[in-house]
Amino acid sequence: MKSQDYNIQNRELFETVKVISNTQRFRIIELTQENQLSITELCSRLKLAYNKCADYVRMLAKSGLAKKTKFGKEVRVLSKIKLYKNKIEFFIDTN
Numbered sequence: 393m394k395s396q397d398y399n400i401q402n403r404e405l406f407e408t409v410k411v412i413s414n415t416q417r418f419r420i421i422e423l424t425q426e427n428q429l430s431i432t433e434l435c436s437r438l439k440l441a442y443n444k445c446a447d448y449v450r451m452l453a454k455s456g457l458a459k460k461t462k463f464g465k466e467v468r469v470l471s472k473i474k475l476y477k478n479k480i481e482f483f484i485d486t487n
Contacts, residue, residue: 408482411455412473416440417448421471424458428468457482 400406412418419438423429429437435445449469452458459470474481 408455408457411451411457412480414448416444417452420445420448420452420469421457421473422475424469424471425474428461428470430466430468432466434469 412421416438420434423434423437431442431446431449434440434449435442438445440448446467449458449460449467452469453460457471457473459472461468461470472483474483
């Protein structure tokens with residue numbers, strides 16, 4: 393059954409939650425909450441292929457959940473949400 397079949401009122405939030413419901417994407421958010429990490433560093437920590445990790449980062453950035461910054465040839469990632477034990481805090485970009 394598709395999500396639209398459930399008559400979800402807050403579709404935007406639902407789609408955002410779907411993005412972070414993947415274990416690896418969730419771990420990227422966890423790992424980049426405090427420090428920017430390069431995609432290479434994330435690959436190493438998550439034991440993922442570079443392309444797969446880069447796809448996950450791209451998806452998180454497109455959803456507004458992570459920020460990518462390029463330093464030369466290196467792309468660094470920083471989470472735009474904060475995870476707590478019982479809640480998630482979303483930071484709104486004012487730029």
